[in-house]
Amino acid sequence: MSDSHEQLQGRIIELLPRLRRFARTLTRNAHDADDLLQLALERALTHLQQWQSGTRLDSWLYGILKNAWIDELRSRGRREQLFSDPAQAESVVDRTADASGTLAIQQALGQLPDEQRLAVALVLIEGLPYKEAAQVMGVPIGTLTSRLARGREVLQQLLQPEETP
Amino acid sequence: MNISDEQLDAYVDGELPEAQRALIAQAIARSADLAQRVARQQALRERLHGAFEAVLQEPVPERFIGLVKGATFEMVTPVADLTAARGKRRLAPGWFAIAASILVGSIAGLLAARWNSGADLTTFKDGKLIAHGALAAALDQQLASAIPPNASVHVGLSFKAKSGRYCRTFDIAGTEGAAGLACYDQQHWGVLTLIGSPAKQGAGSGYRMAGSDMPPLLLQSVSDNISGEPLDAQAEMRARSAGWH
Numbered sequence: 001m002s003d004s005h006e007q008l009q010g011r012i013i014e015l016l017p018r019l020r021r022f023a024r025t026l027t028r029n030a031h032d033a034d035d036l037l038q039l040a041l042e043r044a045l046t047h048l049q050q051w052q053s054g055t056r057l058d059s060w061l062y063g064i065l066k067n068a069w070i071d072e073l074r075s076r077g078r079r080e081q082l083f084s085d086p087a088q089a090e091s092v093v094d095r096t097a098d099a100s101g102t103l104a105i106q107q108a109l110g111q112l113p114d115e116q117r118l119a120v121a122l123v124l125i126e127g128l129p130y131k132e133a134a135q136v137m138g139v140p141i142g143t144l145t146s147r148l149a150r151g152r153e154v155l156q157q158l159l160q161p162e163e164t165p
Numbered sequence: 166m167n168i169s170d171e172q173l174d175a176y177v178d179g180e181l182p183e184a185q186r187a188l189i190a191q192a193i194a195r196s197a198d199l200a201q202r203v204a205r206q207q208a209l210r211e212r213l214h215g216a217f218e219a220v221l222q223e224p225v226p227e228r229f230i231g232l233v234k235g236a237t238f239e240m241v242t243p244v245a246d247l248t249a250a251r252g253k254r255r256l257a258p259g260w261f262a263i264a265a266s267i268l269v270g271s272i273a274g275l276l277a278a279r280w281n282s283g284a285d286l287t288t289f290k291d292g293k294l295i296a297h298g299a300l301a302a303a304l305d306q307q308l309a310s311a312i313p314p315n316a317s318v319h320v321g322l323s324f325k326a327k328s329g330r331y332c333r334t335f336d337i338a339g340t341e342g343a344a345g346l347a348c349y350d351q352q353h354w355g356v357l358t359l360i361g362s363p364a365k366q367g368a369g370s371g372y373r374m375a376g377s378d379m380p381p382l383l384l385q386s387v388s389d390n391i392s393g394e395p396l397d398a399q400a401e402m403r404a405r406s407a408g409w410h
Binding site: 009012013016017018020021024025034037038041042045102105106120123124125127129130145146148149152155156159 | 170171174175178180205206209210212213214215216217219220221222223225226228229230232233234235
């Protein structure tokens with residue numbers, strides 16, 4: 001049985017906090033994240049009839065948000081690579097390390113290539129199964145897992161505690 | 166047993182079939198090195214998850230809920246292009262606007278509920294949003310030239326509208342922050358425009374109603390309604406004495 005329009009609205013509203021988190025992970029900026037969510041919601045609501053009942057609504061919405069993000073990156077004509085010098089990147093991570101490490105993590109995520117950040121966001125933060133995450137990204141599962149593995153490795157290197165001599 | 170990083174990742178991510186999972190669990194139990202590798206990946210997962218957990222606890226801005234429910238929100242910066250939106254936001258930081266004419270149904274309910282829970286500054290009468298409590302009192306009594314230092318509501322411009330009614334702009338200090346335009350209609354200040362700021366700068370700082378500081382949609386609303394010039398201090402005082410009639 002398919003959802004009524006109202007039920008669907010209710011389900012989307014329930015997903016808003018998670019979609020906001022996903023947008024925040026991708027953009028690492030609260031304002032940009034909400035702009036992105038706005039854009040994605042407008043698209044999703046316009047194409048709501050394209051969502052197939054019986055498939056995961058969250059994955060469908062994550063996919064739209066991901067596409068909006070990629071379009072945004074392309075429209076800027078460049079990928080967001082704030083630091084090309086790894087040494088400089090590490091110093092920023094050190095300087096911004098706070099008690100919970102949140103800033104450090106956000107900075108570290110910023111070092112990842114976009115496709116790795118996407119894999120990390122979907123699986124490690126949003127908790128999607130590989131199959132769903134691969135669908136959102138539009139890649140085979142093997143591609144997802146290799147991007148995820150590379151992303152993990154970079155994050156481990158950036159976030160590892162300093163060795164005490 | 167030789168276990169690849171990829172297998173260990175899949176183990177940590179809960180992606181392995183039960184039989185494989187059990188085998189790897191046994192191997193981990195026998196190998197300090199494996200146990201350490203798993204612990205390292207689990208710790209990363211937890212840190213990442215923890216770093217963004219707080220976002221889930223943040224209240225979702227009403228404009229998103231309204232959007233899903235099909236309400237029409239008039240955006241100061243329609244988001245068709247994020248870069249352009251960011252550029253405009255530097256001029257009008259974080260403002261989004263709701264014209265009172267579309268304050269109906271769920272949006273109005275949400276907004277009133279939020280405000281009522283905190284400051285009780287607006288209420289509904291005959292389906293219209295009207296000023297209430299401290300907001301109504303300020304609109305009734307406050308003079309722009311003599312705003313009490315700790316006032317939570319600041320009245321800005323007062324003017325006579327094309328409709329012949331008196332109208333006043335206001336801003337509300339506090340964590341949510343808002344600004345708007347209300348016009349006196351019989352016994353109430355009807356709220357024509359209400360603009361919320363998700364990121365009010367400097368709580369309690371108040372919004373100086375110089376034209377350049379006004380949220381664009383509020384400025385627009387004033388321009389659309391005003392007849393002639395804003396009231397000067399004396400005219401404002403006379404209008405107050407006459408009960409805004």
